[in-house]
Amino acid sequence: MKKQETNSLEKIVSFCKRRGFVYPSSEIYGGFGAIYDYGHYGILLKNNIRDAWWRAMVQLREDVVGLDSAIFMHPQTWVASGHVAGFNDPQVDCKECKNRFRADHLLEEFGLNLDKATLEEINKALDELRQDKKLKCPVCGSKNLTEAKVFSLMVKSNLGSPTDELSEKSVVYLRPETCGGIYLEYKNVLDTLHPKLPFGIAQVGKAFRNEIVARQFIFRTREFEQMEMQYFLKPEQMEEKYEKWKQLRWDWYLEYGIPKDKIHWYKHEKLAHYASQAYDIEFDFQALGGFKEVEGIHARGDWDLSQHAKSSGADLTYFDDETKERLLPHIMETSVGLNRLLLMFLDNAYTEEDVDPSSAEASEGRGEQRAVLKIDKRLAPVKIAIFPLLKNKPNLVAKAREIYLALRTKYFCEFDDNGNIGKRYRRQDEIGTPYCVTVDFETLEKDDSVTVRDRDSMKQERVPIKDLEQFFLEKFKS
Ligand code: GAP
Numbered sequence: 001m002k003k004q005e006t007n008s009l010e011k012i013v014s015f016c017k018r019r020g021f022v023y024p025s026s027e028i029y030g031g032f033g034a035i036y037d038y039g040h041y042g043i044l045l046k047n048n049i050r051d052a053w054w055r056a057m058v059q060l061r062e063d064v065v066g067l068d069s070a071i072f073m074h075p076q077t078w079v080a081s082g083h084v085a086g087f088n089d090p091q092v093d094c095k096e097c098k099n100r101f102r103a104d105h106l107l108e109e110f111g112l113n114l115d116k117a118t119l120e121e122i123n124k125a126l127d128e129l130r131q132d133k134k135l136k137c138p139v140c141g142s143k144n145l146t147e148a149k150v151f152s153l154m155v156k157s158n159l160g161s162p163t164d165e166l167s168e169k170s171v172v173y174l175r176p177e178t179c180g181g182i183y184l185e186y187k188n189v190l191d192t193l194h195p196k197l198p199f200g201i202a203q204v205g206k207a208f209r210n211e212i213v214a215r216q217f218i219f220r221t222r223e224f225e226q227m228e229m230q231y232f233l234k235p236e237q238m239e240e241k242y243e244k245w246k247q248l249r250w251d252w253y254l255e256y257g258i259p260k261d262k263i264h265w266y267k268h269e270k271l272a273h274y275a276s277q278a279y280d281i282e283f284d285f286q287a288l289g290g291f292k293e294v295e296g297i298h299a300r301g302d303w304d305l306s307q308h309a310k311s312s313g314a315d316l317t318y319f320d321d322e323t324k325e326r327l328l329p330h331i332m333e334t335s336v337g338l339n340r341l342l343l344m345f346l347d348n349a350y351t352e353e354d355v356d357p358s359s360a361e362a363s364e365g366r367g368e369q370r371a372v373l374k375i376d377k378r379l380a381p382v383k384i385a386i387f388p389l390l391k392n393k394p395n396l397v398a399k400a401r402e403i404y405l406a407l408r409t410k411y412f413c414e415f416d417d418n419g420n421i422g423k424r425y426r427r428q429d430e431i432g433t434p435y436c437v438t439v440d441f442e443t444l445e446k447d448d449s450v451t452v453r454d455r456d457s458m459k460q461e462r463v464p465i466k467d468l469e470q471f472f473l474e475k476f477k478s
Contacts, residue, residue, distance in 0.1 A: 007350050009287040012343070013217055015350060015371070019431055021045065022218060034211060034222045041431050042342070044381035044412060046225075049341050050204055052378060053227045056252050057202045057334075064200035064229060065193055069181025071206055072159065077180050078173050080311035081304065083154060087176060090122045091151035091212050096142035102212045103148035110134065117270075122148045155208040155222070174208035178226045179333060181205075183304045186232065187316055197318060197329060198233035198241055204338065216288055218339045225338035232318070232329040235302075242277060242299050242332050249281060249295060249334055257376040258283065258348055264291060274303030283344045294344055295336035302328045349375040349432065359458050361422065370425075373432030374456060378478055380432040383411040387424050389440040391417035400439040403450065403465065407437075411472065429455055435475065437468070 016022035020039035026032040038046055058066050078084050090103035103122045104114045110129060114122050126148060129135040136143055153176060160170040175181065182201045189201055204227045211222050218224075233241055246265075253263055261284075268278035277299040282291040305328050309316040317326045352371050355362045362368060377383070386404040388396035397417060404415040414433070416424050421438060428436055438451040442462075449464045452471070463471050 007286040007347055009217060012287045012346055012350060015430075016042070016217075016346070021346070034215075034220070036218050036221060036339075041381040045345070045375075045379060046338060046342050048379045048381070049345065050225075050227065050338055052256060053252075053336070053338075053341075054202070054204065056248075056255075057200075057227075057229050061200075063195070063198065064202050064231075065189060065195065067182060067185055067189070067201050067203040068205065069178070069185055069203060071175050071208075072157075072172050073175060073180055073184060075172050076311055077184060077308070078154065078176075080307045081180060081183075082307070083173075083176055084152075087153045088150040089153060089212050090119055090148040092126070092148050093146045094137035094140060094142055095144040095146065097137060097140040099137065099139045100212055101138065105213065105215075106135070106138070109138070119148060119150060151210075151212050153209045153211065155210050175206075176209050177207050177228070177335070178203055178205045179228045179230055179304075179335065182228065182230045183308050186230075186305065187314060190318065197320065198231060198237055200229045200231040202227075202229040204228075218343050219285075219288060219292065221339060224340075226335060227338055228333060228335045230304075231332045231334075233332070234327065235330045238276070238299055238330055238332060242297070245332065245334055246279060246297055249297060253281065253283075256345070256379060257374075258344070262348065263294075266291070266293065274301050275299060276301055283347075285344065285347050287343075287347050294340050295334065298333050298335070300331045300333060302330050304331055305329060345375055345379060346373070349373045355458070360460060361425065361458055370429050372429040372455065375432040377434045377476060380434050381412065382414045382428070382431060382433045383435070383476065384472065385414045385416055385424070385428045385433050385436045387415075387421060387436060387438045388417050389421065389438055395444055396439050396441075399443060400437075403437060403439065403468065407468070407472070410469070411476070425453065425458075435472070 019041060021042035023037045023039055024031045025035040025037050058064050092101050092103045092106060094101070103126060104117070107114050107122070107125055112125055114125055126135060133143070135145060137145060155174040155176070157172050157174060158170040159172045182203060186201065189195065204225060206223060207226045208223050211220055231241060231245065250263070254260060263281055263283050266280040266282045268280070271278055275298055279297050280293040281295040283294045284291050305316045308314070309328070316328060318329050319326050350371070351374050352369065355368050355370055357368070384407055386400050386407065388400035390396055400417070401415060404413055407413045416427070418424065425436060432455070434455045436453045438453070440451065443450055447462070447464070448466070449462045450468070451460050452463050453460045
């Protein structure tokens with residue numbers, strides 16, 4: 001089977017909407033910039049990715065515990081962490097069309113990578129382009145662009161009584177990263193679960209950033225979900241554990257079907273003042289034209305705990321029973337965007353291909369082309385689809401529904417009797433359903449077995465109904 005042209009962003013966006021994965025938010029009001037909603041298959045896929053991460057990071061580990069902290073935290077949290085003063089992006093405005101751009105993104109168009117540069121460095125690079133008459137608004141072409149200025153990414157809100165509403169006292173921030181809640185609950189975790197160093201705290205949850213230009217679909221949005229794990233350790237353990245976690249995270253991508261040559265490490269040369277090492281896993285997005293960050297692995301030193309200890313007055317040290325030493329643990333983190341991973345898995349799996357002319361489906365006139373989501377079975381939104389061969393034969397329908405009702409207690413299943421079998425296969429292929437079960441006349445009249453068809457090979461086999469449960473147990477074992 002020949003794979004066809006690469007996936008453009010337009011193709012992925014249109015597929016996501018057409019098949020109920022991702023919808024633009026507030027569409028009936030004309031949309032709402034860089035916010036998206038997840039439809040039926042989207043939420044199923046997102047939950048499966050989240051569960052796969054949780055399984056690797058918490059369930060299969062004895063040194064990591066879970067947490068679900070609140071989105072709102074004491075406002076001082078974000079002062080102590082440095083976010084209120086310093087979580088900014090450089091912004092440029094077009095004076096003609098009033099569009100707003102991230103200065104480092106404008107510079108990217110000229111092959112300049114100033115991702116982590118200072119405002120001065122960015123303005124110097126912009127000035128050089130301006131002098132060469134190369135700097136133009138990407139929307140209207142005007143050369144009337146402002147210089148870059150800082151733009152806070154923090155999303156503000158107000159909590160409290162109405163009289164407080166306009167006072168500074170009631171200002172709260174929607175968390176820009178989930179790890180803030182982990183630092184605040186670290187002491188409670190120590191006091192209640194008594195973990196021994198090194199140990200991790202993991203959580204999945206929403207984060208909010210007032211991205212200047214949130215482009216590229218769900219790659220960069222203003223509301224998104226992060227999956228973060230903060231690993232607390234002694235400073236001398238950092239090097240070994242950092243390498244270990246890098247390897248574990250790399251292997252996770254391979255385990256879930258991402259080819260080795262589609263990911264690589266990006267080493268940050270310019271580090272945040274508290275970081276001693278920072279690497280990103282980047283994925284080669286077909287739809288975004290190249291390698292982009294999906295996950296960051298950062299050695300953060302004792303910055304977070306020392307800042308919060310100083311700011312709150314709480315004692316955040318750890319007492320080592322064995323060495324009788326009291327110390328402030330250092331932290332390394334793994335941090336990944338769930339929505340970004342969803343885009344990565346779709347980009348990697350969405351395939352348009354010619355159906356092998358010698359295959360049963362082609363020879364039965366079931367279409368020469370198909371779109372198929374070749375995604376790991378464990379991540380597939382629907383695991384098994386069950387069909388009666390014909391929808392107007394009550395005996396076939398009754399048997400198919402009986403199988404569906406039994407299987408759905410174990411797997412996410414779909415019953416479908418719409419259109420002919422070929423169309424049903426195509427619908428299930430496109431959303432990545434690994435197996436389709438068809439109840440036909442042989443089932444009722446001959447052998448009490450059904451046809452099971454495999455998404456990738458399109459091969460069919462007869463399986464006795466009584467063996468179906470065991471059959472799928474084998475197929476889905478991980
Ligand atoms: N606690 C560390 C931290 O938040 P980050 O590099 O800012 O680090 C980590 O974010 C991950 O979160 C990124 O690699 C990306 O996958 C995801 N992410 C960050 N901003 C995002 C946005 N605006 N939209 C979607 N995902 C985002």
